[in-house]
Amino acid sequence: MHKSSGQNMPSKNHTNINPSAFFIDLILYLAVMFLIREVYFQDFHFIANGLFWSLSTLIVATWRMHARGISWKDLGLCKPEKYKTALIATAFIFIFTVISIIVFQAIMEQFPGVLKADVSNETAVSKFGNLSGNWLLFLTIIPFVLLQSMLEELLDRGFLINWIERMFSSTLFATIFAVIAQALIFGFRHSYDISERSISVAIIGLVMGIGYVAFGRNLWPLIIAHCVLNTMSMLDRVT
Template identity: 50%
Template sequence: MITATDQTNSKGYLLDLVIYIAIMFLIRETSIPNTHYLVTGFLYSGTTLIAATWLMKRRGVTWKSIGLRRPKDIPKTVLIAGGLFITIIAMLLVFNVIQDFFSIVKESDEAAKGTIKGYTISNGDYAYVFSIIIFVWIQSALEELLERAFLITWLERLFSNLRFKTALAIIIQACIWGFRHSYDFSERSVSVALIGIIMGIAYVKFGRNLWPVIIAHCAMNTMSLI
């Protein structure tokens, strides 16, 4: 039976999500000419991080309580991250084979141009890659904080009266993440969404500690750049 308190709480978390998602997408419409993509990336992530932190503080939630805490077993955490990385690579290979045969979705603009997040892969400028890698890792960690920890937690609370709330939260956050990377239904948005589902499952399954997914995410972006 759904009580009046449950309905009030759900409405509160729905309002939080509307505010958060509106800020997430509206800030990305801000155009800053002649600005490095890492600067704009930190602007986007930093703004949504502030919004998420504010919403969490209003409800007495901390980043530590939803995953940003020291892992109990560091070697095991690294091992899990490695397995997660391999799983994602395998999933992408399978998806690419299926996409090549059936052309389920259109090719993304980034893939057509040979770029990832604004960087031309084919130019071989590895000195440049290593000069920015630490910033790419920080950005990767911020995405895991926001997409996995915050969104999944808030979506679960929104759907708290449903038995399958966690599965629904994982799927929705993955779809938002995929769309945010491409703003269309394309090869890139679908592949990113699939990664988001795997990351979301790993976050929940392995004790809601963010470090395995952060490490795997950093490894993926490092491989993409190199």
């Protein structure tokens, strides 16, 4: 696969860091990620609270990155070396994600009642309001939804995968484990249970993680694919 300038290969300034340091960072990061969600400002919209949670977690991640001499550019927040490759990566990630969700939903239809039913539509109404036919509401909230999509890729794919890898000294096993672990965390964080929704989101995280590793570890294809997916999901609730 093509490698981008954001490829996560240990550079001289942090190859000698003890893996336990990344483990401590990870525990701190996950503690903040989950505990910050216990803070909810009732006077503000759900999206504002969601951005508060993500931005708070982003601050912690950036703080620990600075302590280890690692930048967001090192993790892939940089211009792709080849735009054609980035475009192919974006299309692959998007298409494979959609196919994976369709296959999962088809399987669940064959085994009704095995998992808690997906109530994402009802949840969306309680979080965002009734979007049916409401284009003004859609246009008002979509910029914040896209920002949240970007933050999730930075944190779940960019930070989590790399920190878990470094915790295990960046071995092949560490990469596989990191991709799976971040997907499970990503899915669980969206519903705090084992349900069709949490597994669907975990599948999205898994595909995004595989795409991140397979296509040179540039974050932009993931960000764009994630934004398109969320935009389509929101449009489906308007039309």
